[in-house]
Amino acid sequence: MMQGSPMLPCEACPLRSLPDIRDFTPDQLAWISRQKRTELRHAAGETIIPEGSKDERFYTLLRGWAFRYKSLPDGRRQILNILLPGDLVGLQAELMGASPHGIEALTDVSLCGFRRDMMWELFRDHPPMALDLTWLAAHGERLTDDVLMSVGQRSGLERMAMLLVHIFRRAVSSGLKRADGAVPFPLTQQHIADVLGLSAVHTNRVLQVLRKQGLITLKEGALAIGDVRALRRVAEYWEQPAPARPIL
Amino acid sequence: MMQGSPMLPCEACPLRSLPDIRDFTPDQLAWISRQKRTELRHAAGETIIPEGSKDERFYTLLRGWAFRYKSLPDGRRQILNILLPGDLVGLQAELMGASPHGIEALTDVSLCGFRRDMMWELFRDHPPMALDLTWLAAHGERLTDDVLMSVGQRSGLERMAMLLVHIFRRAVSSGLKRADGAVPFPLTQQHIADVLGLSAVHTNRVLQVLRKQGLITLKEGALAIGDVRALRRVAEYWEQPAPARPIL
DNA sequence: CGATAAATTGAAGCGCATCAAAATACGTGG
DNA sequence: CCACGTATTTTGATGCGCTTCAATTTATCG
Structure with missing residues (x-):
């Protein structure tokens, strides 16, 4: 893992201006930006989250490509989903305890890291964004269903x-x-x-x-x-x- | 579809006493019970939610077995998940617009129906239960991942x-x-x-x-x-x- | 008890896996 | 920029797991 350079504030996030991304209010944006704790980098091929690990954080993929996977003891591996910028990483691990799948970088990647207990605050103080999170979870399942x-x-x-x-x-x-x-x-x-x-x-x-x-x-x-x-x-x-x- | 007999109040729901189900507070239980709008029944083999439909409601499976599926124009069908009592039905349809998959009854089933806009109220007034909903969505994806x-x-x-x-x-x-x-x-x-x-x-x-x-x-x-x-x-x-x- | 769906068995063929090896692209250090 | 080692892509040959077609037997239900 490579440690990050100066952190990019969410207000200046290049993803926000994409046409398919919903706009947030300035309030929401400021809050998210305050929650952002780290900006990680990983080189292509590195494991970002190993299968079965517990992590204090969860992430948003900021730059680069990655994938979610599960594997069997004998080495067979199933890639569950390809992750692109804007995708949430490690939400399941967050909610379930140990991560039921691993995450690996396809290219060099940057990730925005958030504290685990941010979730609680999010649901208490920002219901609309909490609903967004649920939307993302449901959307993730829809993708897996298609595969x-x-x-x-x-x-x-x-x-x-x-x-x-x-x-x-x-x-x-x-x-x-x-x-x-x-x-x-x-x-x-x-x-x-x-x-x-x-x-x-x-x-x-x-x-x-x-x-x-x-x-x-x-x-x-x-x-x-x-x-x-x-x-x-x-x-x-x-x-x-x-x-x-x-x-x- | 068969219309229901008198509605079972959530306080008396037999599922609540199962050991693997988390306890709710009396407040939460009462609120849920007030939100429950209908109790549907379907006979074995009937389609509960057709693929691509829009529905004003979403459901919890109260009694019986069902399954989620997707199919191709030529008839091939993939069953995505088996649904048992306590499982949420139609959450994705809720959040995504048209239902990306169909639901069919395996046995005679009963379902508790909730209004679509209950979701908004849930997130605004009951953050802990909203978090539960997200937990359920994430859990659903984990099941699909395993399959x-x-x-x-x-x-x-x-x-x-x-x-x-x-x-x-x-x-x-x-x-x-x-x-x-x-x-x-x-x-x-x-x-x-x-x-x-x-x-x-x-x-x-x-x-x-x-x-x-x-x-x-x-x-x-x-x-x-x-x-x-x-x-x-x-x-x-x-x-x-x-x-x-x-x-x- | 007849009608219809579900489970079972047999036989033939294809899609895909596996093994093996060659050709090509790629990264790295000199 | 070239030389080299390594990963990736490509091609060929063989075999198996699974599908498909077809028919029979066994459950299920009004």
Whole structure:
């Protein structure tokens, strides 16, 4: 873990100005900013929260990509969710005691750290933001539900299409779209395999099918989608448009 | 849908006295009871909340079994979670607009219905219970995570063992254990298949393996587990002991 | 007791895993 | 900037777990 440079005040947080993020009142923003205790950094590949650990804090992902995962004693690993800027990290651990899953950095990341008992104060003094927190928890479950539906029922090709559509949209929503229309894509094929419940070899073959059909371009750590509709059709995947999300 | 008989006041709710349910203060209990608007009944097999619907209410499952599911246009269906008495129904729909999944009754069920805008009042006037609600949402995601881990990484046999251990424990915790040590088990093999992401045929074959090994007894709608440790070992599945859960 | 759903069994085939090895990209120090 | 070691991607070949199709047997229920 790397310790942080001077802390970024929430009022100046670049995420706040994204179009898909709900505006907070100046009061709320000031309160959150006061609660922020640390700004952590981790290098790509580092474990941010180990499986089964207890942590005095919970976090918001400020910069970079990470993922939630669970693993079995024999080494099999399931990636539960990809985390992008604005996502909450370690809420479950907060509420449940020991963390039921681990968190690992995909790229270099920065996280805003909050004290565990901030939660109590939040619910007592800021009901609207407490409701936001619950909204985020419910939203998190909805994402996991979608992945479960994929892994349980869709073919390898369908799963892949679904994942790429989903990640692309979220990356765009996090303001990561580049001038050429592509977004950064820091997952290795092994990561993708662990999300989709496929072997790395099969993941590679499925990717090639999508490439040969001209549906995606994936190289040098960037993903571009030729025809989003066509890719959605492969996956039979249509996300319902979500309202602006809150972040803490 | 069948309309209810006289409403059961929450103070007399049989679930409240279960050992795994957290006690509420008399104040909290009285408030909840005042919020309860209806008591619905549905027959086994009926759809309680269709996929994509909007509902003015959300519910707590009072009696009986149900399940959450998502399905694809071509008919494939993934069961996301089995719902037992005390479980919250339709919270996501509440917070997200249209319901991202459907709910169907496995047995005859009764549900306690609450108005949608009760949520706002809950967060404003009853912070501790609002925190409970968030706890429940986070807990729900943890359950889905476990299933995702199974479906993504475990073999058919392991998944089956995991599911049976899990359901058995929850049924016991809901006070459903009978004198002979078995619990009711209203799922058909097709239901199990749709939870585990297996075909019905393979589900049947995997069940027989567990039966021949003497690990489970499953007949006449009841499940008994011979050696829970052995079954957990098959699944490599150890649940962390959860603290007493709240219900609304 | 007949009708319908659920459980069971058999057989054939495919999607994906696994093993193995080569080709390519990537990071690092000299 | 090149050389080297290491991680990642790619390709081929083989096998198994699971699906699919089809038919039979067994429960369930009005």
